[in-house]
Structure formats: C-alpha cells, structure tokens
Amino acid sequence: MHTRSFAAAFGAALTVIPLLANPLPAAELSPAAEQIKKDIYYLAGDECQGRGVETKGILKAGEYIADTFKKAGLKPAGKDGTYFQPFTISGAAQLGEPNKLTLVGRNKQKKGEIEFKYGSDFTVCSLAANGKLQATDVAFAGYGITAKDLKYDDYAGADVKGKFVVLLRRTPRADDKKRPFDPSPQSQYAALATKVQNAVAHEAAGVLFVNDTGYAKDGDPLMDFRYAGGQPSGIPVLHIKRAVAEKLLADTKTTLPEIEKAIDEKLKPQTIDLPDWAVATEVTVDRVKFPVRNIVAVSEGTGPLADETVVIGAHYDHLGMGEGGSLGGPGAKGKVHYGADDNGSGTTGLLELARRFGARTGRVGRRVVFVAFSGEERGLFGSIHYCKEPPFPLEKTVFMLNMDMIGRVVKVEDDAVLAKAASVVGTAAALLPGAVVPRDRVVVYGTGTAPGLDALVTRVNETLGFKIIRVPGGSGPSDHDSFYRKHVPVLFFFTGTHRDYHRPTDTPDKINLEGLNKIVDMVDACATYFASSPEKPKYQTTAGGWSDPTEDRPRASRPPAPKLGIMPGNYEAKEGGVLVEDLSPDGAAEKAGVKPQDVIISIAGKPVKNIETYMSVMASQKPGVEIEVIVLRKDQKVPIKVKPQ
Structure with a gap:
C-alpha cells in the first residue's frame, strides 16, 4: 500500500x-x-x-x-x-518387499551377476509399478528430456524400446545463470514424473535415475521413496547411486562427469547403448x-x-x-x-x-x-x-x-x-x-x-x-x-x-x-x-483454463499442452486405458463424440495403458491437428477423430 x-x-x-x-x-x-x-x-x-x-x-x-x-x-x-x-x-503408494536390483554381465569379462543393496545402492520411486523384469538391455539417455521448443531431445536418433534407461536428474546447465531450462524439481522438464512419462512414450522398459553432479555433491543421497509423488507409471522406476551408474559405463571409456560436461558445453544429447550389462529388477509397491x-x-x-x-x-x-x-x-x-x-x-x-x-x-x-x-x-x-x-x-x-x-x-x-x-x-x-x-x-x-x-x-x-x-x-x-x-x-x-x-x-x-x-x-x-430467485440460472460454457491472478512469483514460460478435455476416472490403474469420467463442456473430446465411461486405449496410433502413458502421448501432440483416438465403448473399439485444443 x-x-x-x-x-x-x-x-x-x-x-x-x-x-x-x-x-x-x-x-x-x-x-x-x-x-x-x-x-x-x-x-x-x-x-x-x-x-x-x-x-x-x-x-x-x-x-x-x-x-x-x-x-x-x-x-x-x-x-x-x-x-x-x-x-x-x-x-x-506404500513400499513393500522384496525390492531387488541386479546387473547381469553380457560378455566374457562380465559374466555373472552383481546384486545391489536396497537403501545403500538403490531405492525404489513411488512412480514405480509392481513386478519383476528379467535381464533387460540398458541405455544411457542423458537427462531424459524432449524439449521441442528448445530444440533439445535426449532421445533423438536413439532406440530405447524395451530397454532400461539411465537418466540424470535435473537439467543441463542447471547451475549456470544462462541455463536454458528451469531446474526446479516441479518444473516442466526437471520433474521426475515428466521424465518417466517421456521414457514411457519412447517405450522404455524401466527407468534408473541417477543424481547429476549438483545433487551428488552432498554425498550422492538417494531419494526417499515418496519423493517423486505422481501416479504409477506402469514400469519399474528406481534411483541408483552414481557408483552403480559408473559400473554400467565402465566399458564406454567415459564417466558421468565427462558426459555431463559434454552435454553442458554444446547442449547436445549423449545417448549411449550399454550392451555389456543387463538389468533385472523386482519391485514391490502397494496401493491400498x-x-x-x-x-x-x-x-x-x-x-x-x-x-x-x-x-x-x-x-x-x-x-x-x-x-x-x-x-x-x-x-x-x-x-x-x-x-x-x-x-x-x-x-x-x-x-x-x-x-x-x-x-x-x-x-x-x-x-x-x-x-x-x-x-x-x-x-x-x-x-x-x-x-x-x-x-x-x-x-x-x-x-x-x-x-x-x-x-x-x-x-x-x-x-x-x-x-x-x-x-x-x-x-x-x-x-x-x-x-x-x-x-x-x-x-x-x-x-x-x-x-x-x-x-x-x-x-x-x-x-x-x-x-x-x-x-x-x-x-x-x-x-x-x-x-x-x-x-x-x-x-x-x-x-x-x-x-x-x-x-x-x-x-x-x-x-x-x-x-x-x-x-x-x-x-x-x-x-x-x-x-x-424464480428465474433458474441458464448454464453456459466458458473459454480459457485455470489461472491464479494473485500469483506474483515468476514462472518459467512453457508452451501450452494440448488437451482433449476429459476428466480421467482411474488415475491409479496400471493397465486397461484411461476411463473418461467426465468431459469438459465444449472441449475437444465432447465435440468429437467421446462419451463419459468410454475408455481411451489409443491416441495417434500409440497405445494408452494408463494416465501416465496418456499424458506422455498427449504431450507430443499439437493443438488443432486432428488425431485418431480409439475408445472402448461397451467392449467395442470406436475410432474418433479429435482436434486437441
């Protein structure tokens, strides 16, 4: 005043x-x-x-x-x-037992298995899905970021389908004043849930997070189980010590600090296949x-x-x-x-x-x-x-x-x-x-x-x-x-x-x-x-989404995400698609003919298993560009053309 x-x-x-x-x-x-x-x-x-x-x-x-x-x-x-x-x-999510992480050698020098200890070598993230994965191929995928607006993509030219991806936390140049990304944990590209969604969109089998240099400077601490928050991703998600990641990188003739430095210098991804090792996991996460x-x-x-x-x-x-x-x-x-x-x-x-x-x-x-x-x-x-x-x-x-x-x-x-x-x-x-x-x-x-x-x-x-x-x-x-x-x-x-x-x-x-x-x-x-009042109010739809006009803190600018205009009804489901609980009035889905209780199982040719894959697939769409959405309606597959808003 x-x-x-x-x-x-x-x-x-x-x-x-x-x-x-x-x-x-x-x-x-x-x-x-x-x-x-x-x-x-x-x-x-x-x-x-x-x-x-x-x-x-x-x-x-x-x-x-x-x-x-x-x-x-x-x-x-x-x-x-x-x-x-x-x-x-x-x-x-509640952490159950057992939780295991094993590296399986794939060449003559690496034959055998290395089993790591929960709590000291690795932890499980609350984003993880239950289940076992046998020996699975591994790839290092930088920070796991796809930022089309910034012309940066850690997955560019890489094939990680069916592989565990090792991902650095935060963002490139996180401690640089001229950083291109907002490195805060809740930001668009640094958020763990966003990285996992992106990995799912690239059909990765699982995620192994590793601290970047900035997060590792205080003893390379492992995340608390619930730190990541979010909804189940449908894949195992773990956090490993840098020493475990260095073991995976041992035969690449490079190290984590060298990779981070190379990315920071030129803002060019450093995705590397790691064929000498496979990863086996067992994850137990209960949701009551x-x-x-x-x-x-x-x-x-x-x-x-x-x-x-x-x-x-x-x-x-x-x-x-x-x-x-x-x-x-x-x-x-x-x-x-x-x-x-x-x-x-x-x-x-x-x-x-x-x-x-x-x-x-x-x-x-x-x-x-x-x-x-x-x-x-x-x-x-x-x-x-x-x-x-x-x-x-x-x-x-x-x-x-x-x-x-x-x-x-x-x-x-x-x-x-x-x-x-x-x-x-x-x-x-x-x-x-x-x-x-x-x-x-x-x-x-x-x-x-x-x-x-x-x-x-x-x-x-x-x-x-x-x-x-x-x-x-x-x-x-x-x-x-x-x-x-x-x-x-x-x-x-x-x-x-x-x-x-x-x-x-x-x-x-x-x-x-x-x-x-x-x-x-x-x-x-x-x-x-x-x-x-004798007169009944007449409902009408309004344009525009949520905003807080009292918010005075600076926010990183980001392009608006395309939306179908649905209210999902099964956030916790691991499989089976996304239930349309309700529709936004005059939203893209309602205009196209999607109905409440439909179950979305595919968007733009990509399968939708749960809310995480739904969000991942939608993040790669463009507003106003028509896509095909396939829904299950009374056990019948119904294709619907929708223009996201």
Whole structure:
C-alpha cells in the first residue's frame, strides 16, 4: 500500500473519510468471527492431524462438521439417514518387499551377476509399478528430456524400446545463470514424473535415475521413496547411486562427469547403448484403498421451488502429516500440515453458512445442500463422487458455490474508487490521477458460467466493497469443476496463493477472521439469491483454463499442452486405458463424440495403458491437428477423430 502518498494526495479528504487513511485500532472480533476462530483452530489444530485422508484426524474433523450441521438444525442427507456419504480412494503408494536390483554381465569379462543393496545402492520411486523384469538391455539417455521448443531431445536418433534407461536428474546447465531450462524439481522438464512419462512414450522398459553432479555433491543421497509423488507409471522406476551408474559405463571409456560436461558445453544429447550389462529388477509397491466420506446436510425450502437444489461446498481434507503434495521439502516430512487456509478456511465458511441457513426456518425457495468434500487434494474425488451419486437429482441442481482458500484476505491498492471519492471530496480530488485506496481483495471464478452472474456479483458487492478480480471460467483445481462439467453454473471464491501453501506453516493464526467472515457475507448473499430467485440460472460454457491472478512469483514460460478435455476416472490403474469420467463442456473430446465411461486405449496410433502413458502421448501432440483416438465403448473399439485444443 502507498498509504503515505494517499494521505498526501487527499489531504482535505481525511476529515471526510478518515477510516481510509487513519484506521482505528483493531476492534474485538464480531460474534461470527469469534465462532469462525473456534472452528478453524479446531479443524486446523493438532488433534485433526492436518486432515489427511490417511489420518485418524480427518475422522474427528468429519464428526465435528456433522455435529455442527446437526446443531445448526440441518437435516442429514448422507447414507442411511446419516450426514456421511462414504466412498473409497486409492491411498499413497506404500513400499513393500522384496525390492531387488541386479546387473547381469553380457560378455566374457562380465559374466555373472552383481546384486545391489536396497537403501545403500538403490531405492525404489513411488512412480514405480509392481513386478519383476528379467535381464533387460540398458541405455544411457542423458537427462531424459524432449524439449521441442528448445530444440533439445535426449532421445533423438536413439532406440530405447524395451530397454532400461539411465537418466540424470535435473537439467543441463542447471547451475549456470544462462541455463536454458528451469531446474526446479516441479518444473516442466526437471520433474521426475515428466521424465518417466517421456521414457514411457519412447517405450522404455524401466527407468534408473541417477543424481547429476549438483545433487551428488552432498554425498550422492538417494531419494526417499515418496519423493517423486505422481501416479504409477506402469514400469519399474528406481534411483541408483552414481557408483552403480559408473559400473554400467565402465566399458564406454567415459564417466558421468565427462558426459555431463559434454552435454553442458554444446547442449547436445549423449545417448549411449550399454550392451555389456543387463538389468533385472523386482519391485514391490502397494496401493491400498482408503475409506473416506463427504459430509452432507440440507436446509429444505418451501413453495414452488422446493424441489430444486443449490449446493454450497468446500473440501475439508488436506495433506495430513505431509502426504503427497507437500511443498515443504525434506524438513516437512512427518510434520502436521495444518491447512488452515487450504481448506480450513472454506470449511469454517461452510459451517458459518450452515448456521445462518439453519436459523431461517420456513424459508421459501429452493433447498440448499451443504457439502464438505473429502479427497479433493487427491483429485477432486469427493465432488466427483457426489456428482455420481447425488442425494438430490443433479438435473434439478441449479447452482453450485465453492469456497477454497478464503482465509488470506489482503488489502490491495485500487484506483477504481477514485471517482466515488472525488464526488465526496470535490473537484480537487479529481485533479489527482493515480490516487489509490486500499480494499479487501477476493477472486471470483465462474462469472461467465451463466448470464447475469457478473452483474449479480457487482450488486452484492455494493455494500461489501471488495476489490473483485473476476475470472469467467468454470473449470479449475477445486470442487466446483466437477459441477461445471455436469453443466451446473458455478461461482468459486478464493483469496489467493501464498508462500505457506501446502506447507506446515499454513496455520490458523495467519487467517484474517473478519475478512473470512466478510467473504461468507458475499457467499450468503449469492446463495440466498439463487435459493429464492424464480428465474433458474441458464448454464453456459466458458473459454480459457485455470489461472491464479494473485500469483506474483515468476514462472518459467512453457508452451501450452494440448488437451482433449476429459476428466480421467482411474488415475491409479496400471493397465486397461484411461476411463473418461467426465468431459469438459465444449472441449475437444465432447465435440468429437467421446462419451463419459468410454475408455481411451489409443491416441495417434500409440497405445494408452494408463494416465501416465496418456499424458506422455498427449504431450507430443499439437493443438488443432486432428488425431485418431480409439475408445472402448461397451467392449467395442470406436475410432474418433479429435482436434486437441
């Protein structure tokens, strides 16, 4: 904020609108904010253990939510007269036993086998698939990167089909200021999952990761099993010590440092066949099913609209003790990821709205259904399940409002109110262009998913005074997406990304309680309108994907990936193709005739076994260029021409 410049510019105005320039000391919390504080300190406290789907704490959080719904006077809308809607999701990968890595000599000098020790010579990555592989050919494939935009391809001219590929971590010139790639672990080309996807696309039999020189300087540490995250790849994926890789390279008359130096100097791949050795592996990775549950309650309406539904939702799960998705690094392992903003804030907003609607007995209008979703952090599974098995018909659901990360309300400078200030102060203020005032900021997505939403949001905001950032699109990485795909108009409320996101430092003391309550006021006004308006909102599709307009961190530029516009339904499947759980409205797949429950088994002539191969094959396609997609539909193969978007 430029508070000083504002005060100087509006000297005469300070006596007219003093609260803008000289705010009073913080007042005591309002009763609603006090209750929000109580809710969020419990849900984002130690007892709930970060509400991870693998923790006991999420059960306590669920009971707390259900009890709050009951005390608010809302009726249960779950299974068998309860507030709970149970379903299952696949848990994080668990390392089993045995896990073996053996080198098999293939010439007279190398006859015999060398068996390595798990934990000291190699580890298994969570991306790996179960199973055994007998003696398999090996090739060194540099960093495993295919970057057409940068004219760099470690696989250029190489045939790695049916072979194990040895891949360096990070990227060429990772420690050089003039590096062509972003070397951060989550970047497009350095990410382990991306490298594995690329290996699968080149039909490799398995991957052996090895630390590059930069990662090896601290003793060549092996990765923790879960470090790579991601979904199963369908092939074995291991991490080996550099000493093991050097043994494979021994007869090539070169070494890992020499290869890395050669790549860095000219940015030319150094793919090498290693015919003197074969690799045999046995990998044991278990993926168990976890029981989870949505919490569902209803405030019934009365009158001619009572058979229609408005849904208000927020996910209550988070990352537990650092389940997949943590951005806290090695130091966060085993620590509670409190998730106060993500999404303790949205959940407490949901509870506050439940109390408000529960107190409105005899309300005329549509029923309002309150849903605390689980499994959102794993892939929107709670909202997907709700839309599959809705307690009230989805075709009579007229609107969905979603709250996710609404607890970090911040003030931003806004010149949009200059004209209004000028009308109060007089002509002199109008002569001061560029003057700014601070206002609470909120991002509202979905304003283009039905006609009139933009105007409604503006009207609701007249008494609240938010600086609103509007995003017309209805898609995105939160639970409103599942409803938008089912042709239900949506609004999604969000206060922005911050440096505590998916880290143990997302704690309740950092929540703006009154700001959160103010957003609840906005959601309340919108929900009340949709619950009572005789006119049913008319769904319309919107162009454009997800973006976060509050993100201020620099991001590496990358070309947009082509998309079919599907919601996969079997992320954890190792074989059998990719199930189309749902379709993006007006997306490429829907326009071409792909249907929900189709199973994609081939794209552009390449087989699709699972989500990893799907992503790999799609990464090599071009937007607007027609390809053939083969789906299984009721056991029949159906070829469909699709132009990815």
